[in-house]
Amino acid sequence: MTALETTPVGRRQVLKGFLIAGPTxxxxxxxxxxxxxxxxxxxxxxxxxxxxxxxxxxxxxxxxLYDLKIEIKPDNRVYAEGPRQDIGQGFLTTFAxxxxxxxxxxxxxMDVICSPAEQKRAASQITGGxxxxxxxxxxxxxxxxxxxxxxxxxxxxxxxxxTSALRTEDAHVIARDGRKVSYGExxxxxxxxxxAPTAAxxxxxxxxxxxxxxxxxxxxxxxxxxxxYVSDLHSSKEFxxxxxxxxxxxxxxxxxxxxxxxxxxxxxxxxxxxPGMPDYLxxxxxxxxxxxxxxxxxxxxAMKIKWTSGPMDAMSDAQIDDMLNGIxxxxxxxxxxxxxxxxxxxxxxxxxxxxxxxxxxxDGKYEGWGGAQVPTTMQRQIxxxxxxxxxxxxxxxxxxxxxxxRHLFHDQDVQVAQxxxxxxxxxxxxxxxxxxxxxxxxxxxxxxxxxATVVNNDVMSYEHRMACPEMDLRHGLGDVATGYVTEYNxxxxxxxxxxxxxxMFYKTGPTAITLKQRLLAKxxxxxxxxxxxxxxxxxxxxxxxxxxxxxxxxxxxxxxxxDSDRHKAVLSKAAEDAQWGKxxxxxxxxxxxxxxxYKSIVAYVMTIDTxxxxxxxxxxxxxxxxxxxxxxxxxxxxxxxxxxxxxAVVYRAGLHVDNGATRESNFHDYKWTRMFDSAPEMxxxxxxxxxxxxxxxxxxxxxxxxxxxxNAWARATGxxxxxxxxxxxxx
Amino acid sequence: xxxxxxxLNGNPVSVNADKDEELLWVLRDRMDVQGLKYGxxxxxxxxxTSHIDGVARRTCITPVGKIEGKNVTTIDGLAKGNELHPVQxxxxxxxxxxxxxxxxxxxxxxxxxxxxxxxxxxxxxxxxMGGNLCRCGTYFRIRSAIKRVAAGxxx
Numbered sequence: 001m002t003a004l005e006t007t008p009v010g011r012r013q014v015l016k017g018f019l020i021a022g023p024t025x026x027x028x029x030x031x032x033x034x035x036x037x038x039x040x041x042x043x044x045x046x047x048x049x050x051x052x053x054x055x056x057x058x059x060x061x062x063x064x065l066y067d068l069k070i071e072i073k074p075d076n077r078v079y080a081e082g083p084r085q086d087i088g089q090g091f092l093t094t095f096a097x098x099x100x101x102x103x104x105x106x107x108x109x110m111d112v113i114c115s116p117a118e119q120k121r122a123a124s125q126i127t128g129g130x131x132x133x134x135x136x137x138x139x140x141x142x143x144x145x146x147x148x149x150x151x152x153x154x155x156x157x158x159x160x161x162x163t164s165a166l167r168t169e170d171a172h173v174i175a176r177d178g179r180k181v182s183y184g185e186x187x188x189x190x191x192x193x194x195x196a197p198t199a200a201x202x203x204x205x206x207x208x209x210x211x212x213x214x215x216x217x218x219x220x221x222x223x224x225x226x227x228x229y230v231s232d233l234h235s236s237k238e239f240x241x242x243x244x245x246x247x248x249x250x251x252x253x254x255x256x257x258x259x260x261x262x263x264x265x266x267x268x269x270x271x272x273x274x275p276g277m278p279d280y281l282x283x284x285x286x287x288x289x290x291x292x293x294x295x296x297x298x299x300x301x302a303m304k305i306k307w308t309s310g311p312m313d314a315m316s317d318a319q320i321d322d323m324l325n326g327i328x329x330x331x332x333x334x335x336x337x338x339x340x341x342x343x344x345x346x347x348x349x350x351x352x353x354x355x356x357x358x359x360x361x362x363d364g365k366y367e368g369w370g371g372a373q374v375p376t377t378m379q380r381q382i383x384x385x386x387x388x389x390x391x392x393x394x395x396x397x398x399x400x401x402x403x404x405x406r407h408l409f410h411d412q413d414v415q416v417a418q419x420x421x422x423x424x425x426x427x428x429x430x431x432x433x434x435x436x437x438x439x440x441x442x443x444x445x446x447x448x449x450x451x452a453t454v455v456n457n458d459v460m461s462y463e464h465r466m467a468c469p470e471m472d473l474r475h476g477l478g479d480v481a482t483g484y485v486t487e488y489n490x491x492x493x494x495x496x497x498x499x500x501x502x503x504m505f506y507k508t509g510p511t512a513i514t515l516k517q518r519l520l521a522k523x524x525x526x527x528x529x530x531x532x533x534x535x536x537x538x539x540x541x542x543x544x545x546x547x548x549x550x551x552x553x554x555x556x557x558x559x560x561x562x563d564s565d566r567h568k569a570v571l572s573k574a575a576e577d578a579q580w581g582k583x584x585x586x587x588x589x590x591x592x593x594x595x596x597x598y599k600s601i602v603a604y605v606m607t608i609d610t611x612x613x614x615x616x617x618x619x620x621x622x623x624x625x626x627x628x629x630x631x632x633x634x635x636x637x638x639x640x641x642x643x644x645x646x647x648a649v650v651y652r653a654g655l656h657v658d659n660g661a662t663r664e665s666n667f668h669d670y671k672w673t674r675m676f677d678s679a680p681e682m683x684x685x686x687x688x689x690x691x692x693x694x695x696x697x698x699x700x701x702x703x704x705x706x707x708x709x710x711n712a713w714a715r716a717t718g719x720x721x722x723x724x725x726x727x728x729x730x731x
Numbered sequence: 732x733x734x735x736x737x738x739l740n741g742n743p744v745s746v747n748a749d750k751d752e753e754l755l756w757v758l759r760d761r762m763d764v765q766g767l768k769y770g771x772x773x774x775x776x777x778x779x780t781s782h783i784d785g786v787a788r789r790t791c792i793t794p795v796g797k798i799e800g801k802n803v804t805t806i807d808g809l810a811k812g813n814e815l816h817p818v819q820x821x822x823x824x825x826x827x828x829x830x831x832x833x834x835x836x837x838x839x840x841x842x843x844x845x846x847x848x849x850x851x852x853x854x855x856x857x858x859x860m861g862g863n864l865c866r867c868g869t870y871f872r873i874r875s876a877i878k879r880v881a882a883g884x885x886x
Contacts, residue, residue: 224807224815226766637872641868674861675856682871
C-alpha cells in the first residue's frame with residue numbers, strides 16, 4: 001500500500017490521491033460528503049483476509065492428506081499414525097479424538113504415534129503454522145466413514161443381516177436384535193471384502209468425543225517418567241553418549257583439535273570433527289564421545305580447539321542495530337498521531353529438552369530417532385550427508401520435549417549421522433544447554449517503526465515497518481512455493497510468508513506492514529507465531545497508546561475499531577471475565593492484548609503488579625474463538641501456557657551479541673518465566689463454535705499475551721514500553 | 732573405579748563410578764534409569780530433580796560419591812507398583828503436562844514440598860517451585876494440582 005500523498009488533514013487542507021486508500025466512513029463525512037452519497041469501504045482487505053497461510057498449507061497438502069495409516073487390530077485396538085509431530089500442543093490427543101469419534105471407538109482403544117518420515121508426503125509432513133488439526137479434519141472424517149462402511153459390510157456377512165439394519169458403536173457392529181461383533185473380530189474379513197459403500201460421514205451433532213474435554217493421551221506415562229523422549233529410547237551402553245563443542249563466535253571454523261588433556265579423563269572414548277552443513281547453518285563442531293554425558297562434558301571442556309574468526313566478529317548489538325536501521329523502510333505518513341520505535345532482542349526457543357538425536361549407520365543404511373518438525377527434510381539431509389539414497393534412511397519421529405519452532409530445523413540429526421558414520425558406532429547426541437543458547441537458532445532481533453495518524457478522533461492511517469536479520473525458512477513450509485524454492489530464495493519465501501500472515505484486524509484506514517531483512521551468520525528460525533510475535537505485540541501497544549491519546553478507554557476504543565463482531569465478542573468476554581476497569585491498587589493494572597491468526601481469535605486481559613522487585617503477572621483472563629473447538633482441555637492448557645511466553649518476552653528473555661558471540665549461556669542469564677512470575681488466578685472462556693472447522697491455538701496467544709503484559713505495565717507505571725525485555729531497562 | 736552403594740527406589744544397588752560423577756548421568760547412563768531428565772547441568776532448571784533421603788535435590792550437580800548409603804528416589808520409583816502417588820494422580824487428573832519433559836522434576840519437587848508443608852500457601856509454592864522451569868508454561872495447573880493434593884482430593 002502506498003502511503004498517503006497528502007498534506008495533513010488536521011490542517012484542513014486538500015487531500016490528494018486519497019481514494020485508493022480506503023479511509024473510514026467517519027473520514028468521508030468529515031470531508032463534506034452528504035449522507036446517502038455512498039460510503040467508502042470501512043476497511044481495506046489485507047492478503048491474509050483472502051488467503052492466509054493456513055489456507056496455503058491445506059491447499060498444497062490436500063493431495064497427500066488422505067493417505068493416513070489407521071489399522072484395526074484383532075484385539076480390537078486401533079493403531080493410527082499421525083503424519084505430524086507432537087511437541088506438547090497435544091496433536092496426538094486431538095488426532096486420536098478425531099479418529100476415535102469418526103470410527104465409533106472409545107478413546108481407551110486408541111494407540112497413536114507420529115508417522116515416521118515419509119517422502120511420499122512430499123513437502124507436507126510439517127508440524128508448524130498451527131494448521132495440523134484443521135488440515136486433517138476432513139481426511140479423518142472421510143477415511144473413517146469408509147472404514148466403518150467396510151466394517152458394516154463385514155458385519156453384515158457375519159451376522160446375516162443387511163447393512164441397513166446395522167449400526168456401529170463402541171468398536172462394535174451391532175444388529176437391531178442386540179447381537180454384536182467387535183471390530184477386531186471383523187478386521188480380517190473386512191480387509192478381504194471388495195470395497196464397500198462408505199458409511200455416512202459423521203456430522204458435528206453426532207460427535208461423542210470431539211468437543212469434549214480430553215486429557216493428554218500420554219498424561220499417565222508423563223507423570224511416571226515413562227513417556228520416552230529421544231535420549232530415553234536406548235541404553236547409553238549401546239548408543240554412546242556424545243556432546244558437541246561448537247564455535248565460540250558465529251560461523252567460525254575449526255583449525256585444530258588437541259585432546260591430550262581429555263585423554264587423561266577416565267571414560268573418555270574419543271572425538272571426531274564433523275563439518276555440519278554450512279550452507280544450511282547447521283554448525284560444524286567437534287564431537288566428544290564418552291561413557292556418560294557427564295564425562296563427555298568434562299572431556300569437551302578439557303579439549304583445546306582452535307577456531308578461525310567468524311564473519312560476524314566485528315558485530316555486536318550496536319552494529320546489528322545500525323544495520324537494521326539502515327535497511328528498515330521509512331515511515332512516511334504526514335500528520336499527527338502515535339509514532340514510536342520498538343526493539344525486540346534475539347530470543348532462543350530453548351525447549352526444555354535441548355537438542356537430542358540418536359542414530360546408527362551400518363552397511364550403508366541409517367536408522368535415526370529425532371523430534372523433527374519436518375522429518376522429510378531431515379531424511380533427505382541425512383541421506384545427502386551420508387552419501388546414500390534416501391530409501392536407505394529410516395527416520396522415527398519421537399515426540400519432543402518442546403519445540404516452539406526450534407525443531408523445524410533439526411540440526412542435530414545431520415550432526416549425529418555424521419558422528420555415527422565417523423565413529424562407526426550407534427550414537428546418542430545431546431547438545432549441552434550452553435551450546436544450545438550460544439549456537440542454537442533464535443527468533444531474530446527486530447526493530448519496528450510504527451506511525452498511526454489520527455484525524456478528528458479517528459485513526460487515519462497505519463504504518464508498521466519491521467527490520468530483522470533474515471529468518472531462515474529453508475525447512476520449507478509445506479507448500480510448493482516454499483517447500484522447494486526456499487532453498488534458493490529464502491528472502492522471497494519470507495516476504496511471501498509475511499504477506500500471507502500479517503494484517504491489522506482493527507480499522508486503521510490505509511495500512512502498510514512491511515519487512516526488510518539481511519542475512520547474518522547467527523542462525524535463526526521461525527519462533528512461535530512467526531513475525532506476529534513481534535509485529536502484533538507492538539500493534540497492541542500502539543492501539544493502547546492511540547486510545548489514551550484520544551482520551552478513550554483501551555477496551556472501548558478497541559470495540560469501536562475491531563473489524564468484526566466475532567472479534568468484539570472475544571474481547572468483550574475476556575473483559576467481562578476480568579472485570580475490566582475494576583479498582584486496583586496503585587502500581588497494579590490490567591492490560592489488553594488480542595490476536596487473530598490460524599482462523600482463531602484470542603484476547604488476553606493480563607494483570608501486572610509492578611510494586612515488587614520485578615513486575616509479576618497476578619491474573620490472566622483469556623477468551624478464544626477457535627472456530628470449532630476439538631479439545632477444550634487442550635485449548636485452555638495451551639493458552640494458559642502462552643501467557644508465560646508473552647510475559648517472558650516482554651519482561652525477562654533476550655540475548656546479546658558481543659563481537660560475533662552470544663553472551664548468554666544457560667538459564668541463569670537467559671531468563672524465562674518462573675512459578676513466582678506466574679498468576680495464581682487464570683480463566684479461559686471458549687466461545688461457542690463459530691465455524692464448522694477448527695482453527696489453530698498452539699501458538700495463537702503469544703502476541704496477545706505479550707501485548708497485554710506490556711500494556712498492563714504501561715498502565716501501571718505511566719511509562720511507554722519500547723525496548724524489550726523491560727526488566728533489562730529497569731522495569 | 733570405586734564401587735558406590737546406595738538405595739535406589741527402595742532397592743540396594745551398587746555402581747562403578749568416579750565419586751565426582753554427577754548422579755544424573757550415573758543413573759541415566761550407567762544404570763539405565765531414564766525418568767529424570769537433563770535440562771541445564773547447572774541446577775538451574777530442575778528437570779533432574781529427585782529425592783535424596785526424601786528431600787528434592789538437583790542430581791545434575793550432585794556428585795555420586797555424596798550419596799553413598801543414602802536413599803535415592805527418582806520419578807521411576809515414586810508410584811507403589813501400579814498405584815500412583817497422589818501427586819501423580821493430581822498431575823494426570825488436572826492434565827498438567829504439555830510436552831512433559833520437565834514434569835518428572837516438577838512432580839518430585841512438589842512431593843518434597845508437600846511432605847514438608849502439607850498446606851502450602853501461594854508464596855510457599857512460588858518459593859519451592861521457583862527453581863523448576865517449565866518452558867510450556869504449565870505453572871497454573873501445577874499450582875492447582877498442588878493445592879488439590881493439599882486439599883485431600885487425591886489419596
